Every structure is written in C-alpha cells, then in structure tokens.
Amino acid sequence: MTVLTVENLTYKRNLKTILTGLNLTLDGNQIVGLLGANGAGKTTLMRLIAGAATSYHGTIAIGDQTKPAERKAIVSFSEQVSGVNDSRKLGQIAQFYNHVYPDFDMDTFKNLAADLSLDENQRFNQLSKGNHQKFVVAIALSRQAKLYLLDEPFNGIDSMSRKKIVASIIQWKPETATILISDHHVADIANILDAVAVVKDQTVVDQKKADEIRENGQSIEDYYEGFYAEGESDND
Ligand SMILES: Nc1ncnc2c1ncn2[C@@H]1O[C@H](COP(=O)(O)OP(=O)(O)OP(=O)(O)O)[C@@H](O)[C@H]1O
Numbered sequence: 001m002t003v004l005t006v007e008n009l010t011y012k013r014n015l016k017t018i019l020t021g022l023n024l025t026l027d028g029n030q031i032v033g034l035l036g037a038n039g040a041g042k043t044t045l046m047r048l049i050a051g052a053a054t055s056y057h058g059t060i061a062i063g064d065q066t067k068p069a070e071r072k073a074i075v076s077f078s079e080q081v082s083g084v085n086d087s088r089k090l091g092q093i094a095q096f097y098n099h100v101y102p103d104f105d106m107d108t109f110k111n112l113a114a115d116l117s118l119d120e121n122q123r124f125n126q127l128s129k130g131n132h133q134k135f136v137v138a139i140a141l142s143r144q145a146k147l148y149l150l151d152e153p154f155n156g157i158d159s160m161s162r163k164k165i166v167a168s169i170i171q172w173k174p175e176t177a178t179i180l181i182s183d184h185h186v187a188d189i190a191n192i193l194d195a196v197a198v199v200k201d202q203t204v205v206d207q208k209k210a211d212e213i214r215e216n217g218q219s220i221e222d223y224y225e226g227f228y229a230e231g232e233s234d235n236d
Contacts, residue, residue, distance in 0.1 A: 001028045003147050003178045004049065009058035011048060018044050020202040022058070026178050028146070031169070031192050034182040035224050036199030042182040043079070045199065046149045049180075050077035062147055076103075076143040078150045081136045090127075090135055091120030094142070101143055108172060109142035115168050130161035137165050141172045148179040154188045162188055190220040198227050 004026040011019040019041050026032055036042050047053040049060055051068030062071050086093060090113070098104045113120060116134040127135060137153050150169075154162045170192060173179055183189055186196075197207040205227060213223045 001176075002026070003028045003062065004180075005059065005061045006045075006049065007059040009045075009048065009056055009060065011044060011053070011056040013044075017202060019048075019056075022203045024197055024204050024207060026147070026180065026195075028176050028178055030178045030194040031173070031189075032178065032180050033186060033189055033193045033196040033220070034180050034199060035184065035186055035196055036182070037184055037228070040184075040199040041202060042184075042199050043151055046077060046151050046180070046182060047079065049147075050075050050079070050149055052077065052079065074103075074145060075147045075149060076140045076145040077148075078136045078140045078153065081139045086124040089121050089123055090118060093124055094120070094139065097139055097142070103144045104142055105144055106142075108144075109138060112138040112141060112168055112172055115171070116164055130157040133157050134161060134165060134168075137168060141168065144174055146177055148173070148177060150179060150181045152182050152184075154183060154185070166192055186221050186224045193220060196220060196224070198224060200227055 002025055004024065006022060006024040009019055009022040010017070022045070034042050034045070044053065048056055049071065051072035054068050059066065060071065062075055065071050065074060094106065094109045098106050116138055118131060118135055118138060124135065133153055133155070137150060140148055140150060153165055166189065169179060181189055193210045195207065195209045196213070197204050208223070210220060213220055
C-alpha cells in the first residue's frame, strides 16, 4: 500500500529554487533512506511532506490527506522536537507531546527512554549531542503514525549512540509504518534500509529497493556514490 505520494513538487524560497519537479512514492512497512549531499534539499523535502513548509507547487499526499494541516497531524517529524530550545525536563516534554498529539503513546516513550538510557529528569537544553538525538528519535517514535520522518538522526554522534538509535528504530517501528531517514553518510544506515531515494540537482534522481541494488552486485554506498561525479562531493 502506498503511504506517501509526491508528484511534480516544486518549491522556491526567497526567489531561490530549492526543489524542482520532484516525484517520490513510498510504500508501507519500509525503512527508506533519503540520501543526498549537504544542501541537496532533504530537510526541505521533509518539511514540505510534514506540512511545516507550504507555498509549493505539485501534490503531496499521505494516504488521502493532501492539505498541509492534515498532514501535520498524521506524520511524525523529528524537527518538531529538535528545533526547540527547551529548559524543561525530558519527562515534562514527553507529557506535553502526550497532551498535544492524540497518537502519542506514553508507554512507548518510557520504553524507548529506558532502551536509550535517557534520564527523564534531565533538562533538554543540557543534553549531550548524542542524548539530544536519542531523545528526538524517542519522541518521534512514540507517536503511532503511518509515516515517520527522521532528519539526520545520526548527525555528529558516536558509533555506540548510533547503534542504539538504529536498534530502537527497528524495535519500535509500528509494523505497517514507513520511516524515511535522511542522511549523507549512508554507511550509518545501509544495512537497515529497504529502499533508497537519492536527492540531487533539486530533485529525486532515483528511487530503488535495496534488494535490487544488492542483486546488481552493488553495495548501497557504491550505488549512492555513483551519483556523485568526480569533483563533486559531500562537503561535510
Ligand atoms: N530560507 C532559505 N532561503 C533560501 N534558501 C534556503 C533557505 N533554507 C534553505 N535554503 C537552501 O535550500 C537548499 C536545501 O537545504 P536543505 O537544508 O533542505 O538541504 P539538506 O539536504 O537537508 O542539507 P544538510 O544535509 O546539510 O542538512 C540549500 O541550498 C539551502 O541553502
């Protein structure tokens, strides 16, 4: 079943074209990597899908919901947490989400927090980078959504934290849900991906099932790096 359909999406910001004629279709029950270099447009695409950015041309549908406000209510997007400068304790912030989102599940949050060794009494703005990322993922996955958008959950964190986050994603993903994870270091997530979409030149240049790539004798890293000709690279 299709969870997300994006058709002919074009988006400009301050007279600058950021995305052009972009198409993307996501099936249910998948973990999909949204891969692209710094500045390729991954965050912008997620903000558009989640209804956090508007004034675009084209169609974005999650199930049969096409309006930004409707999509906002049914997609769980990590940016909703990561952007806030919040001095409250983690448990208090979770209570806030529990109050605001009818699909937030407090038991799931408590289990995730325990799995990720998060202390609910710690203050959000005092978290280390790794714990910040873990908390963002825990809050996002505590909603019972059909589509999760995790924007670079592994950015700047050590391999142990990365492994814990990956394990939590696998364990706590609702069975029929789809998770779109953006990253520019594909090695972080290659072995958990069911499919990949590559963002380049303001659009999705290719979308493939991970098995198809592997059957062609390629690793997902090789496949992704193949889109970057000599001289072009991830500037990270
Ligand atoms: N407010 C804005 N006005 C104009 N251009 C913007 C604005 N916000 C973002 N951009 C541009 O849009 C492009 C896409 O940015 P975006 O953050 O979506 O990329 P990204 O793929 O998520 O990058 P990264 O991996 O570095 O997070 C970049 O060229 C960026 O400079």
